[in-house]
Amino acid sequence: MQELVRKLLEELGEDPGREGLLNTPKRVEKALRFLTSGYEADIDAVLNNALFTVDYSEMVIVKDIDFYSLCEHHLLPFFGRCHVAYIPTNKVIGLSKIPRLVEVFSRRLQVQERLTSQIADTIQEKISPLGVAVVVEASHLCMSMRGVQKQNSLAVTSAMIGAFRDNARTRMEFLELIKVRGAGPSPRDWAAATEACAEEA
Numbered sequence: 001m002q003e004l005v006r007k008l009l010e011e012l013g014e015d016p017g018r019e020g021l022l023n024t025p026k027r028v029e030k031a032l033r034f035l036t037s038g039y040e041a042d043i044d045a046v047l048n049n050a051l052f053t054v055d056y057s058e059m060v061i062v063k064d065i066d067f068y069s070l071c072e073h074h075l076l077p078f079f080g081r082c083h084v085a086y087i088p089t090n091k092v093i094g095l096s097k098i099p100r101l102v103e104v105f106s107r108r109l110q111v112q113e114r115l116t117s118q119i120a121d122t123i124q125e126k127i128s129p130l131g132v133a134v135v136v137e138a139s140h141l142c143m144s145m146r147g148v149q150k151q152n153s154l155a156v157t158s159a160m161i162g163a164f165r166d167n168a169r170t171r172m173e174f175l176e177l178i179k180v181r182g183a184g185p186s187p188r189d190w191a192a193a194t195e196a197c198a199e200e201a
């Protein structure tokens, strides 16, 4: 990878041999390996010993989980917050494992929509709750740095499964509890985001 980065620097019109860039290939490789380390993570190992049988059937919410990911279209960061909720049947996930799950899926090349649904689907698969809701609000540097989108505007995506999809009151209770800062999860926001991002594909 370091040789590729040296080549890339040359292609950009830089001199990979100048002092400030000498160790850049090594640093870039290290950074990229870390930022994509989610490919190697084993979900079952992450959740190991953290699935508990309980007699609890109220909504469990973990909100404001910070995440950083890389847009697969431009290899530029998108980052923001993730909110997760589920209604257990008889199993819960240790609370600290939810942010770990978000981390595993965000440390890959991603699109925001897939990141959102992968988190929801995994929780659904592992503990079969009555429902799962995931909302992700993110800023995309591939949009704001290129001036495609206004600074500070957020793309909001959501995945609603089971009770959160079928029951409007359950969904509203969740959205009220997380108080999404943007316009709220609307498919339109996501459409705008993909459009802007796919523009140069």
Ligand SMILES: [Zn+2]
Binding pocket: 071, 072, 073, 074, 075, 076, 140, 142, 143, 197
């Ligand atoms: Zn992008």
